[in-house]
Amino acid sequence: xxxxxxxxxxxxxxxxxxxxxxxxxxxxxxxxxxxxxxxxxxxxxxxxxxxxxxxxxxxxxxxxxxxxxxxxxxxxxxxxxxxxxx
Numbered sequence: 001x002x003x004x005x006x007x008x009x010x011x012x013x014x015x016x017x018x019x020x021x022x023x024x025x026x027x028x029x030x031x032x033x034x035x036x037x038x039x040x041x042x043x044x045x046x047x048x049x050x051x052x053x054x055x056x057x058x059x060x061x062x063x064x065x066x067x068x069x070x071x072x073x074x075x076x077x078x079x080x081x082x083x084x085x086x
Contacts, residue, residue, distance in 0.1 A: 003051075003052055004051050004052060004055045005055075007030065007051075007052040007053075007055035007056045007059065008055040008056070008058060008059035008062075009059060010026060010056060010059065011023070011026065011055065011056040011057060011058065011059025011060040011061075011062070011063065012059040012060070012062050012063040012066070013059075013063060014026055014056075014059075014060055014063060015059065015060035015061060015062060015063020015064040015065075015066075015067065016063035016064070016066055016067045017063075017067075023056070023057070023060045026056050026060075027053065027056060027057070030049070030052050030053045030056050031053065033049055033052065034046050034049040034050055034052070034053060037049040
């Protein structure tokens with residue numbers, strides 16, 4: 001259960017601070033973790049590891065929501081970068 005909480009926390013921090021590319025990297029790492037757990041301990045362990053994958057994504061969404069609330073309250077600044085001139 002603590003693994004799920006750690007994955008959720010990592011997703012929440014990534015959602016509050018970083019862009020979507022960070023989520024994709026986290027998801028790739030957790031997929032590799034699922035594959036390693038499946039190879040080492042069988043299908044049951046891999047299925048439990050999928051909970052970590054869901055927790056990362058749910059945490060990312062929670063982080064985005066927290067960042068949005070803080071921005072609306074004036075406690076945080078938007079992290080939007082201006083478009084590059086071509």
